[in-house]
Amino acid sequence: xxxxxxxxxxxxxxxxxxxxxxxxxxxxxxxxxxxxxxxxxxxxxxxxxxxxxxxxxxxxxxxxxxxxxxxxxxxxxxxxxxxxxxxxxxxxxxxxxxxxxxxxxxxxxxxxxxxxxxxxxxxxxxxxxxxxxxxxxxxxxxxxxxxxxxxxxxxxxxxxxxxxxxxxxxxxxxxxxxxxxxxxxxxxxxxxxxxxxxxxxxxxxxxxxxxxxxxxxxxxxxxxxxxxxxxxxxxxxxxxxxxxxxxxxxxxxxxxxxxxxxxxxxxxxxxxxxxxxxxxxxxxxxxxxxxxxxxxxxxxxxxxxxxxxxxxxxxxxxxxxxxxx
Amino acid sequence: xxxxxxxxxxxxxxxxxxxxxxxxxxxxxxxxxxxxxxxxxxxxxxxxxxxxxxxxxxxxxxxxxxxxxxxxxxxxxxxxxxxxxxxxxxxxxxxxxxxxxxxxxxxxxxxxxxxxxxxxxxxxxxxxxxxxxxxxxxxxxxxxxxxxxxxxxxxxxxxxxxxxxxxxxxxxxxxxxxxxxxxxxxxxxxxxxxxxxxxxxxxxxxxxxxxxxxxxxxxxxxxxxxxxxxxxxxxxxxxxxxxxxxxxxxxxxxxxxxxxxxxxxxxxxxxxxxxxxxxxxxxxxxxxxxxxxxxxxxxxxxxxxxxxxxxxxxxxxxxxxxxxx
Numbered sequence: 001x002x003x004x005x006x007x008x009x010x011x012x013x014x015x016x017x018x019x020x021x022x023x024x025x026x027x028x029x030x031x032x033x034x035x036x037x038x039x040x041x042x043x044x045x046x047x048x049x050x051x052x053x054x055x056x057x058x059x060x061x062x063x064x065x066x067x068x069x070x071x072x073x074x075x076x077x078x079x080x081x082x083x084x085x086x087x088x089x090x091x092x093x094x095x096x097x098x099x100x101x102x103x104x105x106x107x108x109x110x111x112x113x114x115x116x117x118x119x120x121x122x123x124x125x126x127x128x129x130x131x132x133x134x135x136x137x138x139x140x141x142x143x144x145x146x147x148x149x150x151x152x153x154x155x156x157x158x159x160x161x162x163x164x165x166x167x168x169x170x171x172x173x174x175x176x177x178x179x180x181x182x183x184x185x186x187x188x189x190x191x192x193x194x195x196x197x198x199x200x201x202x203x204x205x206x207x208x209x210x211x212x213x214x215x216x217x218x219x220x221x222x223x224x225x226x227x228x229x230x231x232x233x234x235x236x237x238x239x240x241x242x243x244x245x246x247x248x249x250x251x252x253x254x255x256x257x258x259x260x261x262x263x264x265x266x267x268x269x270x271x272x273x274x275x276x277x278x279x280x281x282x283x284x285x286x287x288x289x290x291x292x293x294x295x296x297x298x299x300x301x302x303x304x305x306x307x308x309x310x311x312x313x314x315x316x317x318x319x320x321x322x323x324x325x
Numbered sequence: 326x327x328x329x330x331x332x333x334x335x336x337x338x339x340x341x342x343x344x345x346x347x348x349x350x351x352x353x354x355x356x357x358x359x360x361x362x363x364x365x366x367x368x369x370x371x372x373x374x375x376x377x378x379x380x381x382x383x384x385x386x387x388x389x390x391x392x393x394x395x396x397x398x399x400x401x402x403x404x405x406x407x408x409x410x411x412x413x414x415x416x417x418x419x420x421x422x423x424x425x426x427x428x429x430x431x432x433x434x435x436x437x438x439x440x441x442x443x444x445x446x447x448x449x450x451x452x453x454x455x456x457x458x459x460x461x462x463x464x465x466x467x468x469x470x471x472x473x474x475x476x477x478x479x480x481x482x483x484x485x486x487x488x489x490x491x492x493x494x495x496x497x498x499x500x501x502x503x504x505x506x507x508x509x510x511x512x513x514x515x516x517x518x519x520x521x522x523x524x525x526x527x528x529x530x531x532x533x534x535x536x537x538x539x540x541x542x543x544x545x546x547x548x549x550x551x552x553x554x555x556x557x558x559x560x561x562x563x564x565x566x567x568x569x570x571x572x573x574x575x576x577x578x579x580x581x582x583x584x585x586x587x588x589x590x591x592x593x594x595x596x597x598x599x600x601x602x603x604x605x606x607x608x609x610x611x612x613x614x615x616x617x618x619x620x621x622x623x624x625x626x627x628x629x630x631x632x633x634x635x636x637x638x639x640x641x642x643x644x645x646x647x648x649x650x
Contacts, residue, residue, distance in 0.1 A: 040634075040637075043634040043637075044636070044637065047628070047631050047633060047634035050631050051629065136635075264629070268622070268625045269625070270629070271625040271629040271635065271638075272624075272625035274628070274635045275621065275625055276621065278639035279639040279642040279643050280612065282639060282640075282643050283605070283643060287605065296600065297597065299596075299597075300594070301596075303372070304589070304595070304596040305376065306372050306373045306375050309365075309369045309372035310596065310599045310600050310603055312368075312369065313600040313603075314600050314601075314607060317601070318608060321604070321647060322646060322647040
């Protein structure tokens with residue numbers, strides 16, 4: 001079966017993905033992840049099929065039980081008859097593409113369910129790549145008919161927080177006795193949470209974590225009437241306890257957003273971020289091309305010698321990119 | 326004394342900074358940090374005066390004793406008659422500009438020494454700003470006649486690691502009993518260290534930390550003859566123990582780099598990074614201008630509706646920036 005590289009038939013793949021065929025979905029995500037030459041063709045073909053999925057971001061420090069919670073949410077949504085996509089973004093993983101072993105084990109309940117598509121993305125140490133590829137993979141799952149897409153990220157880096165924040169609804173997970181959780185929350189995760197989950201709520205310290213979290217959320221700016229007040233839900237995801245309450249909180253947030261036009265707003269903002277990232281990547285690549293031309297190298301040499309200041313050098317570089325002066 | 330904003334007389338400030346007058350240095354760094362209209366004029370005036378300072382980056386997790394070590398290094402360099410600049414970059418600090426209280430206390434030994442200039446930079450949550458402003462502040466200190474510039478960063482974020490890596494010599498600090506230190510090291514700090522310091526070496530576990538570190542350094546790729554082998558120095562910075570050994574290691578590294586042309590190489594690379602960052606910031610600002618024009622907003626709306634794919638939208642945005650199509 002050692003066939004050569006075959007140019008993918010994008011329209012056929014898109015048709016197959018729409019029918020929910022997992023191999024076609026996998027192939028499309030791989031094309032998107034790898035920045036294949038067909039990337040633009042894929043994105044153009046997918047565009048009219050997107051905009052139907054409800055995208056939920058889940059983030060939290062390692063050890064809070066993100067994968068277990070995600071898996072329990074998948075079960076709950078499947079019981080309600082929804083098609084579900086899972087995108088697990090793991091910046092620390094050395095694996096590129098494909099599913100991670102840990103996820104595979106935790107997600108094995110769903111492995112034979114054709115209504116669930118699970119994909120892990122590693123970032124290969126390239127944070128820009130992560131911010132760039134995740135929304136595109138969400139588009140593939142959306143176009144493939146997933147009604148709910150769960151995007152699971154480790155909430156430690158700025159980039160992961162940004163991905164979670166780009167969801168329609170952001171779920172922040174904490175666990176008792178993890179000072180880290182609250183620390184991470186302090187570092188910016190708190191602001192992005194629409195729903196908070198204290199998992200492993202049967203453990204000592206759960207009350208304290210819920211209390212501390214409530215306190216920190218209360219410390220935020222005063223809310224106006226009608227503002228969303230992020231609920232704190234207790235779960236023991238390993239035993240599926242509290243998971244229906246999480247789903248209820250998600251649906252409530254979704255309804256609240258739809259009522260007020262917040263959902264459309266968020267999606268516009270998400271699209272804007274996506275477009276801007278792609279545009280900046282393109283401009284950066286043009287600068288990279290100039291580096292290949294040794295234009296940047298020559299400028300840097302002059303800056304290092306004090307013959308030129310870095311702003312004047314940057315002007316030169318920008319002019320090379322924009323075709324100016 | 327509530328005077329209105331005065332347009333700074335850049336040539337006069339630069340002259341005063343060259344004479345080592347701290348208020349002029351402070352003013353120039355503030356201009357650079359704030360992105361004042363005179364920024365380009367400042368950088369152009371400074372360029373011919375730069376390239377003389379030896380820039381040492383110090384990084385490590387919170388609690389390893391970075392400020393204490395920096396202060397002890399300042400004392401050692403001052404004893405040798407060198408003019409010293411200190412730039413403390415603290416991404417977590419809510420203070421903008423000016424010195425941090427903690428640093429002020431630790432650095433108070435040097436407060437009345439005209440041969441030392443100390444400056445703290447906060448990042449105000451804007452990481453791009455940090456990467457951008459730090460090298461410019463280094464230029465000011467360099468032009469002001471600092472022979473050694475110590476750039477102290479908290480080695481937790483990618484951006485801080487990058488700043489440390491941009492130094493002529495990067496010092497990575499660890500302390501015994503801090504699993505975090507080694508963890509951070511694993512996460513990329515290890516690769517950037519030219520000199521490793523195990524501070525608080527009188528504490529339990531110092532031997533284990535030195536051993537573990539030596540082990541990890543040994544696990545790196547095999548070195549060719551003549552390659553730099555990063556030394557591990559033990560210090561108790563609070564009692565100035567081992568600090569002369571750190572200075573000796575720094576001077577040895579500097580000599581090694583000069584012999585092999587590595588120093589010039591690093592400075593060219595630093596300048597290239599600086600120029601590229603400024604150029605990208607300028608291009609990003611142009612995209613931001615388009616956002617102001619609602620061009621991005623209109624494109625995002627169409628992407629959110631599925632009428633346009635994000636790549637086609639990005640093409641449109643890039644064309645707007647580069648004057649193309």
